[in-house]
Amino acid sequence: MKTSLKTEAKPFLKWAGGKGQLINQIKEFIPPEFVTPKKIDKYFEPFVGGGAVFFWLTREYQIKKAYLYDINPEIVSAYQTIRDRLRKLVFELQGLEDEYLSSSKTEREKFFYAKRVEYNDYISEKRTNHVVRRTALMIFLNKTCFNGLFRVNSQGLFNVPFGRYENPTICDEKNLQAVSFVLQNAEIECVDFAHCLKKADKSSLVYFDPPYRPISKTASFTGYIKNGFNDEDQKRLKKVCDQLSKIGSKVILSNSDPKNVDPKDNFFEDLYHKYYKKSLHATRMINCNAERRGMIKEILVMNYESPRRGLA
Numbered sequence: 001m002k003t004s005l006k007t008e009a010k011p012f013l014k015w016a017g018g019k020g021q022l023i024n025q026i027k028e029f030i031p032p033e034f035v036t037p038k039k040i041d042k043y044f045e046p047f048v049g050g051g052a053v054f055f056w057l058t059r060e061y062q063i064k065k066a067y068l069y070d071i072n073p074e075i076v077s078a079y080q081t082i083r084d085r086l087r088k089l090v091f092e093l094q095g096l097e098d099e100y101l102s103s104s105k106t107e108r109e110k111f112f113y114a115k116r117v118e119y120n121d122y123i124s125e126k127r128t129n130h131v132v133r134r135t136a137l138m139i140f141l142n143k144t145c146f147n148g149l150f151r152v153n154s155q156g157l158f159n160v161p162f163g164r165y166e167n168p169t170i171c172d173e174k175n176l177q178a179v180s181f182v183l184q185n186a187e188i189e190c191v192d193f194a195h196c197l198k199k200a201d202k203s204s205l206v207y208f209d210p211p212y213r214p215i216s217k218t219a220s221f222t223g224y225i226k227n228g229f230n231d232e233d234q235k236r237l238k239k240v241c242d243q244l245s246k247i248g249s250k251v252i253l254s255n256s257d258p259k260n261v262d263p264k265d266n267f268f269e270d271l272y273h274k275y276y277k278k279s280l281h282a283t284r285m286i287n288c289n290a291e292r293r294g295m296i297k298e299i300l301v302m303n304y305e306s307p308r309r310g311l312a
């Protein structure tokens, strides 16, 4: 029973910047000492978001202890709620699903926007109570919104419009149980990524997936940076990687390659010049224009020589 729960856990939210599509490439670069015998003593994911890589690892590896961090209090609270208050959450989410699915199409749209207002009221009032209700609303909105993507604006408010799915699974109880199961040995905190330095050691694998460096030139030029993660933060992150390297932790970091926009932009090559680097390929929207989906490059940075050196 426990083993099957463990093998099934998948992300419970679709999150902006999710790494689902890159896992098949990233997995080739896991340090060999963890691959045999598929065991990680301490796994850190300090920008966890939807946790695509973490959940994949829980299906393939035995993780003794996971440390999952994010600066977004809502996502952190959702993980904690699933870990600690699963029964109440399923009850609440099932209620939302029943009401939604038994409504007509017009009523569904009204219901969606009413729940979006309720959710955003919690956020704008900076309320930290009602965690079960907030998590249920977050999952409900994610499953019923346009493109099924959880995205917030600069004030942290959920602003995605209604999506017209015929029969969405809103309360995936089986997956929530599996997620709750794999989170039982996880420390989940709303902290800055540098917090990992307090706990990491030489038995640790740390995977960093920070917010992207702005992909459009105008965005970086005007200083508008989503999530407030700017080049100074990228440099601060590099220093954390240096410190982790001294401790003996293994570090993997992914980011979009700025060369997608400016072939002369050597930001990451310069910053991580002493590290091992690989090029990965992803499909992503460029310049917020849904028509301009294309293959773009992502970079993978490691503080150890990759086992698949010749591939990139």
Ligand SMILES: C[S@@+](CC[C@H](N)C(=O)[O-])C[C@H]1O[C@@H](n2cnc3c(N)ncnc32)[C@H](O)[C@@H]1O
Pocket (backbone or CB within 6 Å): 015, 016, 017, 018, 019, 020, 046, 047, 048, 049, 050, 051, 052, 053, 069, 070, 071, 072, 075, 191, 192, 193, 194, 209, 210, 211, 212, 227, 229
């Ligand atoms: C690219 S997303 C991670 C996506 C994730 N890998 C996935 O598969 O869904 C980056 C995350 O970093 C978080 N973040 C931004 N600044 C942070 C900071 N200083 N410390 C920790 N987390 C931060 C954001 O809230 C966001 O969830």
